[in-house]
Amino acid sequence: MVDPTPVPPVAPAGAPVPAPDLAPGTVPGPLPGTQPGPTPPDPAAALSLRGLWKRFGEKIAVAGIDLDVPAGSFYGLVGPNGAGKTTTLSMATGLLRPDAGSAHVHGTDLWADPAAGKRQLGVLPDGVRLFDRLTGAQLVTYAGLLRGMDRDTVAERTGELLAALDLAKDANTFVVDYSAGMTKKIALATALIHAPRTLVLDEPFEAVDPVSAANIRDILAGYVASGGTVVVSSHVMDLVQRMCDHVAVVAGGHVLAAGTVDAVRGDQSLEDRFVDLVGGRQSTEGLAWLRSS
């Protein structure tokens, strides 16, 4: 789904998106999502994905995703489990080479020039370990130094990040002994240290306590207000509706709808709209034996 910067009024399911009910086996070639002729990547967008495609063995995880994340937007990526969110974000951040398609970061072709593309990105991947034998402060320092930053800046920002994320007193604790939420927060710090133009966060609020989550939301909101771009994936519709200004609904490796949150949800709540788009709601008549009376 292409999203020219003057935001279009409505972008619901349909239009140039490949039919979502396309059976995986019948897909003809690697680039089926481009029937009307490929739109060129948008150089003004923070992230511009075209025809991203990835298959693992027999499973097609992402089947031709087109997406434009306008610079300065707070973009939510929502979808059911196994929709291809993580795969898409991995391909958009240089962690997973797509079978076909391209990803542009502020006009730079990420897979043609990974170094230039990655410099502008801060990434919080989901489901990967950290170098957990380092302390929290060491890990954030490590990320900063890997980015080629100088020692003083790294030291200053590490301190500030740990304080902002409420990890200051655990700065010298080994990450292996952190709780799940603390681990998420320290990983977020490693993604922020080099002040990237665009942040891509896969499930950033998972296991994070409500207070820290509110702090993180404030940090991200401030970052967007100052011109940065944030892409988050999440299961929590409520959160996305409150926090994000743009949203894309992904299911079965396709984009079902994309645009501003208000345009996508119409007069429904985002959650209801999501369920309408994705389907799969069961009628509650079954499981009669589960009713206790």
Add this chain to the structure above:
Amino acid sequence: MVAQFVRLKLTLMGNTFRRSVWQTIGFLVGALYGLFVVGMLVVGMVVLGTDDPVLAGSIMILVGSLAVLGWWVIPLFAFGVDATLDPQRFVLFGIPQRRLLAGLAVAGVVSIPGIVTALAALGVSFAWWRTPLAVLAALVGAVLAVALCVVGSRATTTALAPLLESRRYREVVTIAAFVPLVLVGPAFAWVGSQLGGGPVDGDAVRGMVTRLAEIAAWTPFGAPWGLGAAVHDGAWGLALVRLVVTLVTLAVAWVVWDKALARALVTPPTAGAGGRAKGLGFFSRFPATPTGAVAARTATYWLRDPRYSGSIAVVPLIPVVLLVVGGGAGSEIFLALAPFTAWILGFSISADIAYDHTAFALHVSTGVSGRADRWGRALPVLVAGGLVSLVFAVVSVAVAGRWDTLPALLGLTVGTLLVATGVSSATSARLLYPVAKPGDSPFKQPQGAAMATFVAQSVAMLLVLALSIPFLVPGLVAILADLPAVGWVTLVVGAAVGVVVLILGVRWGARAYDRRAPELLQKVMSAA
């Protein structure tokens, strides 16, 4: 309930085949190997039993004792090796304790080590085929012995689980476990030398084995294995005593397991207090560049991750091993100390990315250059390993009193360290094989990884050997033929070849890394 547990275990085993062809092949190779060993053992014992039943009985008792002991003790070191039926996973099902215990016990036999032990125990019972009654007794003993293995191992692991849950303790135990492992070889050499040089006295050995077996048969480990022998000798009283020892041990182990499990089921594992460190450590001492950062991280891991520090713990033992194997300080074997150490250390980074596991994603997402990644991993090994092996070189020359060999030895050491590091830097960006995951025991080999590991390591070792020939040949000539002049040649050639291989290896590895970093990440993720 028991049948359900066995079915669950079989399903779990079957499912590992679906994950990859290599795992299936690895499993089949392992199974065939196990069957082969069991077959040889059974045939050997039957032949021996026909010929010399007393000796056969003694050997059965000794080897059997070791097997039971192994079952009891090894899981304490190689924790988490088989957690498929961790009792914690059944906590929420509310299974009556008695049934849970029975199910877990029987399912414990359904594993490769369990099946191999059971087959071997039952098979060797037929060493007494000339006296059917002894066969019967031995079969009973075999069943009891297998039960003892499984129940005893569950008892020790469950009872000590609270200790094993502490990360600190696990790490200490793990590193400590390397010491006896390394010393097994020299211990055998020592026993060999104690049995007298020259032709081995068959009777003396036989006498010693029988005496040892008589003692072992009184212990809980050896008693079940001695049933057949006692019945064969017609010593009914002895057989009864051994049976009682076995049954009592089994009962005690069962009760301990029962009690420990009851406690474990209501006290879920806790992480315990976290470790702390002061300041930034190496990160504030190494240069503030990507290369320096990778080096600082690598150095930190060498000290803190048991998978690395285990190999550091081995280094001081190398001279001990070589002294014993060489039979004294004067032998040429002891001179191999420094090159051998250099080789081990240079080789130790050959699985570095696999050791990072998915944490490697940080390197990929930050876009670290291959140059920084490769040099950062190689430099700590070169500096620390270089120091250690140079000290070893001087010490070994001094101890052996062969100062004339110093130049040759230095050439061999420097050359080996540089070549091995260079080859490791190149191959580790190309040949990834699954290794123990972060936090796992270093002894825990990932299932079915044997083949991939073997191929990758053989390729790397052959490369090191081939590239070392230019200084290996003059070095050996200089030392063995007493030609100090050739020693100086070795030093020059070793240093030159080493530097060239190191630079080319790192450069090649860096290029491969730059091209394939995302693929490398996918590979470690798929091994997750």
